[in-house]
Amino acid sequence: MNKYETLSKQLTEVISRNLKQGITALPTETALAGQYQVSRQTVRAALSLLRSQGLIESRRGSGSYATGLSPDTDRNVIPILIASSQEYIYPHLLTDIRAGLASKGYQLQVLPTENDTSRERQLLRDLLEAPPRGLIVEGSKSALPTPNTDLYEKLKSAGAKLLFLHNQYDALPDEICIKDDNYYGGYLLANHLTGLGHTRIAGIFKSDDKQGPERYLGAFCCLRDQNVEFSDSNVGWFHSSDVEKLEKNQDSRFLASYITEHLSGCTAVICYNDEIAYWLIKELSYAGIRVPRDISVVCFDNSYLSELSKVRITTLTHRPHEMGGCVAETMMKMLQGIPVVSQEIPWELVRKESDGPA
Secondary structure (H helix, E strand, O other): OOHHHHHHHHHHHHHHHHHHOOOOEOOOHHHHHHHHOOOHHHHHHHHHHHHHOOOEEEEOOOEEEEOOOOOOHHHOEEEEEEOOOOOOOHHHHHHHHHHHHHOOOOEEEEEEOOOOHHHHHHHHHHHHOOOOOEEEEOOOOOOOOOOOHHHHHHHHHOOOEEEEEOOOOOOOOOOEEEEEOHHHHHHHHHHHHHHOOOOOEEEEEEOOOOHHHHHHHHHHHHHHHOOOOOOHHHEEEEOHHHHHHHHHHOOOHHHHHHHHHHOOOOOEEEEOOHHHHHHHHHHHHHOOOOOOOOOEEEEEOOOOHHHHOOOOOEEEEOOOOHHHHHHHHHHHHHHOOOOOOOEEEOOEEEOOOOOOOO
């Protein structure tokens, strides 16, 4: 084995140890030559080999840094705990995250939790048997206290970098989170409706994931700020179990009940997401209520469901690939020891056919 290959192997072991401690910078060429008693030419050849293997990168005027990749390729797999790999918003999001990670030499392992706390716990236990270097997490029923904090703490103690997606547990407030700007999104939709002259605005939101209360708060704080009267009687809440029944059995009875119990006298409704809006419009049609002539409907996500609806639905969207790209980039920086901060991805309004003047 040539001297530079021997040095490259030694430096690979150093990189692996340093990554566990969050150290990514390598000593200078001069320092390495002195430490290992080799020429600078040998050091340069060893560093070039490490670069070709994707283990280090050079930064102009700064030196060489570990990329975050582990020499053990099995360690370059990033699991993601996510409610579903199939539901309407997830395939595109996972594709974007997977592509962002793959561009840096990582693989994504998708572990669906079905938004079930006990399922989440079992997956975390399995991961603790061989703790990953990084873990992306969409919390299960994040609006509720989680009993799984102990396992997240154990994973952190084992060196795993935690990155939360869409929501964050109250018991882990200091963890980095990439999420929608839900308060602003709710505010934006309510402001759009008041701009059309609506003053009796209802809402329907998910109760057990944080996105629901956040979207509710933004919408009704907008009404408060504009001195538009609102009432709890016009706000409905649904649970993950309602969504499960809707998706598996097309059981939309909770939406039919919402119409009779909460929409009386309202001219507009803000829905938690496209899925709820899509099925609500169906129920409104069965009840003889026309959209948008009798009531305007707006929502979040801009998925294919907003286009498939009998009346195309006015909704909120992000710039293409923005969320997934941000998640992948943030995880890469965390693995490299680069400081990161939580981010809220802004919404943009896409106006279609489901809203109109009061």
